Amino acid sequence: MTQTATSGTGKSAENTRPLAVELAGVHKHFGHVHAVDGVDLDLRSGEIVAILGPNGAGKTSTIDIILGLSRPDAGRVKVFGLQPRQAISRGLVSAVMQTGGLLRDLTVFETAEYTASLFARSQNPREVLRTAGIADIADRRVGKCSGGEQQRLRFALALLSNPDLLVLDEPTTGMDVEGRRGFWAAIRKDAENGRTVLFATHYLEEADAYSDRILLLRHGRVVADGTSSEIKAMAAGRTVRATLPGASAAALTNVPGAETVEVRGETVLVHSNDSDATARYLLTQTSARDLEITARGIEDAFIALTGDDAGSAAVTPGAAR
């Protein structure tokens, strides 16, 4: 299921479609924690991609690397064919981060004016405030704005350079349902003009409803990469569990219907999109016994793909954020 980079090894020529983001074999350690553990990732221009995973899966670490806020220990990072920092300085990439603060003693408009002046070319700050729906509080001090208003201001700041890639780290945290819906309507409308959007979230529904493609991250690795419906198909699948002494995952990869195969001692777990075929194969072609078939809900799939019990590596939740 994990997609590997097949293109973009050479420098993009003028006439080839540029990749918005290209990560190849990216690793990042914090002490003994492997926050990003070999991520390969290609984002095409115009995609809306969700990075989905629980806390500590490496979402923020991956985004920090794409934005040049942090340097990978190993691997290659290109943003529109440039180094991340170059892409930022040309206004190609903007981000709304959880950690970015605002100056309390400036007004909303002054904050936008300040940020706009830093770019070689920028949109009109007043118009951007209107787009973000905060034109009416333009003269209010930032320190007197609510959390939601400040988040909208951060969003407005990110739009100022009219970026080709917009990165959002948990963008709707703290928003109510109504605010969340409005926010995503604005993003979708915006992406129709060709902007690439990459957002991190731990809300399954949000990734499902608003992205073209979902990257599932666990322990710093991409464990699934597909469209929302592909991920749903996985979620709709079943788990076939059997006892099979001497099993090896490699030998079982061509089991019919199998999407992932896990071997834990004598137990084999096959996540299958065709559990009948999988079961038939296991019972007739192998010495498997004690066979069990269980249905999985979408939440189960998410937990199965991203939870700690799905793998051997153990990372304290939150440690790699």
Next chain:
Amino acid sequence: MSTPTIAADVADRRAPALGGFNLTVLKLEVRRLTRNPRTVIIALVVPAAFFLLFGLNRSYDSLAVGHGNYSAFVMISLALYGAVLATTFGGAMVSMERSQGWSRQLRLTPLTPAAYIAIKVATALVLGATSVAAVYIVGAVTHKASMSTGLWIGTGLSVWVGSLLFAAFGLFIGYLLPAENVMQLIGLILGLLSFVGGLFIPVSEFAVAVQDVAKWTPLYGLNQLVHTPLLGNGVDWTWVVNVLGWLVIFSGGAMWRFRKDTARV
């Protein structure tokens, strides 16, 4: 969205000139600084008020000092006091920007770290110039301070340029200390340094042992140098060494902390 559009856009875009340094930001930074009433009172009002209190003593205008009078001498001292407070405050603003997370927000913009420092220093110098102007205007309208027009301009400029040393000091403090109470601490430190550096009472009035120590403090050399045009007594090389030495210490310290702060992890 079509492919050539994006490719052309990538090729077409460029980084801002001067790493993002521009006058809009300078204007907004100065406005921020003046929005803090404490900063305005301490850096602009207090030095001018000190001059009204201590610079207009009846005997001062008739007491000749070098090419002017003692009132002018006091005016220069207090202008220096105000200017170093102003530039230190300007530099130390980085402390609040770090604690509010603004520094991290700026890393998502084209602004380079060097341009950011340049903005902070320029902001500090604008406030420093205002502080010098406040004391000199009070000096002019009270008609007690007396020296040639050339000396008014020359000493004013010397004080202003010299206060750059304390922009570096402010940056160092701002990167070194957490935001809470940094401004009060600066007021205290600078009050002490001004006293021992001879801005309020000439160092020659101190006990000899104290004088020996005072001559090594950061405001002593600068205070001597800015009074030189008025006194016409020539420059002692130890004053220059004092200023340059502290400049190396403050800017080196600021650079060290700044590198730690902006290092990519």
